[in-house]
Amino acid sequence: MANNIKILIQEQNGVTSYTPPSVDASYGDLIFWSNDTTQAHWPMPKGGNRDAWLPYQIPGRAPGQVPATSDSLALAKGDYQYVCANHPDEQGGSIKVS
Numbered sequence: 001m002a003n004n005i006k007i008l009i010q011e012q013n014g015v016t017s018y019t020p021p022s023v024d025a026s027y028g029d030l031i032f033w034s035n036d037t038t039q040a041h042w043p044m045p046k047g048g049n050r051d052a053w054l055p056y057q058i059p060g061r062a063p064g065q066v067p068a069t070s071d072s073l074a075l076a077k078g079d080y081q082y083v084c085a086n087h088p089d090e091q092g093g094s095i096k097v098s
Contacts, residue, residue, distance in 0.1 A: 002028040004072065007093065009058070011037040016084075018043075018093040025097045030072035033058055042085035043070070043092055050085040057086060 003026070008019045016037060025031060035041050035058040042057035044050050059068045075097045082092035 009035045021093040033070045034067045036067040044085045046081040
């Protein structure tokens with residue numbers, strides 16, 4: 001049975017992080033990001049196109065709102081590194097699908 005795997009985007013002391021930083025998934029699992037920062041973020045494969053995984057950025061959270069969540073993503077088997085399309089210097093994480 002497929003699992004839903006959430007990656008939380010959060011900010012602490014001005015540094016954005018992705019938790020967990022690495023994900024082990026099984027083929028068929030659905031991956032999504034939840035943005036708990038005030039800035040919009042757009043996870044994309046490192047070296048890939050901005051809209052390769054998600055058709056839009058994940059909006060930032062306004063005070064008092066719940067974090068916005070991306071559409072779910074099902075990946076083919078493989079190892080993926082990802083970054084934020086909106087913030088080129090921001091490190092994303094890694095996803096391994098087996």
